[in-house]
Each structure stands twice: as C-alpha cells, then as structure tokens.
Amino acid sequence: MVAECDRNDDGTLTMCEIHDCEVRIENHFREINGCNLAACPCPVPPTGCEGAWTCTMIADHVWTYIDMYDDSNDLVLTEADSLEKEHFYGLVEICDEDNSQTLDMCEIH
Ligand SMILES: [Ca+2]
Ligand SMILES: [Ca+2]
Ligand SMILES: [Ca+2]
Numbered sequence: 001m002v003a004e005c006d007r008n009d010d011g012t013l014t015m016c017e018i019h020d021c022e023v024r025i026e027n028h029f030r031e032i033n034g035c036n037l038a039a040c041p042c043p044v045p046p047t048g049c050e051g052a053w054t055c056t057m058i059a060d061h062v063w064t065y066i067d068m069y070d071d072s073n074d075l076v077l078t079e080a081d082s083l084e085k086e087h088f089y090g091l092v093e094i095c096d097e098d099n100s101q102t103l104d105m106c107e108i109h
Contacts (some may be wrong), residue, residue, distance in 0.1 A: 016042035062109050078102040 005013055005021035013021075018041045029038045046052035053061075068074060069083040077083055077091075079101075088103075095107045 016044070019043065057108065062105060065108055066105060075105050077108070 001011055002011065005017050007017050009022070019040070019082055023038055024041050032035055041055055043054045043056040045054055066077070069077055069081050071081045078090065079085070079088065091103060095103055097107055
C-alpha cells in the first residue's frame with residue numbers, strides 16, 4: 001500500500017495520498033465496468049474557518065437530502081417528490097444549472 005500510494009516517496013502516507021489512491025482504485029473499477037469516473041477532491045479539513053464543512057460532509061448531506069425527499073428513488077428531485085413546493089422552487093432557482101426544473105445530485109451538491 002505504501003509503495004503504491006506514496007506519491008512523494010517519503011515513506012509515509014498522508015490523508016490525501018490515501019484518498020488519491022482510493023480514487024484511482026475506484027476509477028479503475030469503474031473503467032472496467034463502464035461507469036462514469038469519480039472526481040473526488042481530497043477531503044481536506046478546513047482550517048481557521050469555523051463552521052465550514054468538508055467535502056465529505058457536503059457529500060453526506062446530499063445523500064441525507066436525497067434520502068429524505070426523493071420519493072421516487074431516481075436520485076433526482078422533481079415536483080413529484082415530497083419536498084415542500086416552496087422550498088423546491090427556491091432550490092431550483094438557486095441550483096438548477098441546466099434549467100431542467102429538476103435537481104439532480106450534482107446540482108444539489
Ligand atoms: Ca508520502
Ligand atoms: Ca425523484
Ligand atoms: Ca437540473
């Protein structure tokens with residue numbers, strides 16, 4: 001593991017070296033299976049910024065959100081899902097990057 005993932009050859013693995021390695025392994029698996037590749041930045045904890053979220057926390061929150069509101073389990077929020085209409089339209093206004101009037105996971109993210 002160390003030999004394979006230690007990018008700067010210092011004999012230790014930082015969090016980001018391990019993370020990059022995991023992403024490479026995951027993308028190797030995805031390539032074989034014809035899936036879209038993961039683009040995951042290293043989840044560096046924010047420093048000197050109280051209340052800031054890491055990318056991992058944001059990703060967790062997206063899943064929580066989808067879990068709570070996506071009744072149709074298609075990983076897309078639409079008018080048909082149980083999100084309050086007012087809240088949904090507010091989010092669409094802010095987050096709907098392709099103007100489809102629905103929110104996919106990446107838009108919520
Ligand atoms: Ca290293
Ligand atoms: Ca849905
Ligand atoms: Ca959209």
